Amino acid sequence: MKDLNKAISKNLKKIRKKKDLSLDALSNLTGVSKSMLGQIERGEVNPTISTILKISNGLKVSFTSLLKNEKPEIDQIPFEELNPVFEGEGHKLYPVIPFEDDKRFETYIVEIKPGHKYYSEGHVKGTEEIITVFEGELLISIGEIDYFLKKNDTIRFNANKSHVYENRGLKLTKLNLILHYE
Structure with missing residues (x-):
């Protein structure tokens, strides 16, 4: 209080x-x-x-x-202090920077185990998704087209269509996910 x-x-x-x-x-x-x-x-x-x-x-x-509490000028966010908001059978989604009305974006760290697929329904119209792979590799299917990303690759797309994230590799895939809202 x-x-x-x-x-x-x-x-x-x-x-x-x-x-x-x-x-x-x-x-x-x-x-x-x-x-x-x-x-x-x-x-x-x-x-x-x-x-x-x-x-x-x-x-x-x-x-x-x-x-509201004033945001600090610098906000260090240790990964160890993050709790996954969604933990599926083969993936975890950690919120890093939550959505704020004046910022219009949110960021996540996503981990996908080898051999796992994660299905995402399309987001609200005008939502852009930006993904950068930090570890492992990712096959992302957007509509009927597949895109293969390896370490340090980035993809940016209109995310109002359903899409699938898949780790076909032999090690954990770790990526940064940014959702930017119109």
């Missing part, structure tokens, strides 16, 4: 200053007392959801913009 109060405190202060508002002006816009707003900005109180809603409505910002 401390971290959430800290995030609300930082975000409120940042948004208020960006909009060049005094605490008095913010109080008039939101219906929340000046003293309560000051306590929230200093992280001294745990504001209720209705208070946060009043503030977000008064500032004309999303509710979540007051709750």
Whole structure:
């Protein structure tokens, strides 16, 4: 709860200053007392959801913009700390960078065991898929056409059609998958 109060405190202060508002002006816009707003900005109180809603409505910002934690300037992501979101019989999908509205992409590390196929239905229209193989080899079938990728090869395609990933090699295939949304 401390971290959430800290995030609300930082975000409120940042948004208020960006909009060049005094605490008095913010109080008039939101219906929340000046003293309560000051306590929230200093992280001294745990504001209720209705208070946060009043503030977000008064500032004309999303509710979540007051709750989100600021992204670090540098974010190191050790592979050992990733947990697969999908673990099939012969493959694992590790989310590295999740989708964010302002970024419009997400990245994964995918591992496919030898002899395994993974079927993917087409994605939302306008989705582009970019794959780079780091270890092993990959046969990807898009529609009726097969593409063979070896270590360090990349393929980029419109991913609204179904496609199949296949490891026909003798060792694990490891690849980076980027989904970019229109």
